[in-house]
Amino acid sequence: MFDYARDFLRFLVSPPKEQAKALAVIKRMRLGRHYLGKCGYWRSLLTGRSIDQDGNPIPWMNYAMVGFLKERLSSNMTMFEYGSGYSSLFFASYCRSVLSLEHNRDFYELFHGQARANNDIRLVGDSIEDYCGFIKEGDTLYDVIVIDGLHRNECAKQCLDNLTPNGVILFDDINEYAWDEGIRHLKEIGFKQLTMGGLKPQSYAGASTSVGTMENFVPWRGNSNMRRPTYEHRQSPFGSSDGRPQSGRSVRRGRDSARTDQGAGRTSPERRTGRASDRRTRRCAA
Known part of the structure; x- marks a missing residue:
């Protein structure tokens, strides 16, 4: 309770510009555009009931x-x-x-x-x-x-x-x-x-x-x-599709393995450039 009183006193002595900002935020909350307004939090405080923004329990x-x-x-x-x-x-x-x-x-x-x-x-x-x-x-x-x-x-x-x-x-x-x-x-x-x-x-x-x-x-x-929840690995948050728990580390490991498999047999531009420079160096040395 002391923290709320302290913040309120700080608001009273703050510059008019800061007060206007705070009042604008409060107004947006009361109009329901803020998260607390959309979920019905302010209405539950005013009515003393556990309800959402539309008055549903x-x-x-x-x-x-x-x-x-x-x-x-x-x-x-x-x-x-x-x-x-x-x-x-x-x-x-x-x-x-x-x-x-x-x-x-x-x-x-x-x-x-x-x-x-x-x-x-x-x-x-x-x-x-x-x-x-x-x-x-x-x-x-x-x-x-x-x-x-x-x-x-x-x-x-x-x-x-x-x-x-x-x-x-x-x-x-x-x-x-x-x-x-x-x-x-x-x-x-x-x-x-x-x-x-x-x-x-x-x-x-x-x-x-x-x-x-x-x-x-x-x-x-x-x-x-x-x-269905939209998770990256398309599984339930409680585990894998067969019911076994699946950690984020195993999911990342699977993605890394897939990238390795996809890149097998292909040479990156950097490696190709490095090999070409090595061949030119050998020719000059000869």
């Missing part, structure tokens, strides 16, 4: 992860969500079905009335048995499990039996040390981790969200509704 996650989910989620997916909210409304607009748990009655009543027909929000107790173990009461398998509520470390351990073979775990706020145990457990059993961080709605601080996937598959591959 979005998860209370960083904007990079929200954009990633918009591309990857599809209408044939089933989702289980620990913790409800604006994210429940968002996920229900992309997935076939969403089952969300909520332990706070006020929060439950707020979003239960706004839920779509394919979004089932359940009010449960806040104990580990009632909250984390709820997913085990049925034998339903889910394509995506979101961990964004209570007891996240324990949820990461108890939800695995209800995850499909090609399933994905979405673990929010991994920048908080309290959840290190859950992240470490997923890594120990073979999950690969993709983390995105940045600013999120209604917040002045950055936050990180992680996507957890098993090592032997590429998540969400083959969904007809998914827009």
Whole structure:
């Protein structure tokens, strides 16, 4: 808070020309031409809700992860969500079905009335048995499990039996040390981790969200509704086309090998010039 006050005082005593520049930037942001305006950040601050520029609900996650989910989620997916909210409304607009748990009655009543027909929000107790173990009461398998509520470390351990073979775990706020145990457990059993961080709605601080996937598959591959990311090596960011992780170093090594193969049997102009000068030198010496 002291930093904000200091910057504001500095703005007040700055020359009129500098003030005009700052006001012009703020005006562009308010008009939505700036990134923060386009993603709806300013509107979320003014309304106190996690929404985009058009007023549509979005998860209370960083904007990079929200954009990633918009591309990857599809209408044939089933989702289980620990913790409800604006994210429940968002996920229900992309997935076939969403089952969300909520332990706070006020929060439950707020979003239960706004839920779509394919979004089932359940009010449960806040104990580990009632909250984390709820997913085990049925034998339903889910394509995506979101961990964004209570007891996240324990949820990461108890939800695995209800995850499909090609399933994905979405673990929010991994920048908080309290959840290190859950992240470490997923890594120990073979999950690969993709983390995105940045600013999120209604917040002045950055936050990180992680996507957890098993090592032997590429998540969400083959969904007809998914827009493919345009990477240079045309592979998923989680690994190669056969599901094995592929590092940038191996990609560069492949490109270098291809250049070597293409250049085999050909002589560069510099080398041709050097050989000609050598022949002339030998003639003069003779």
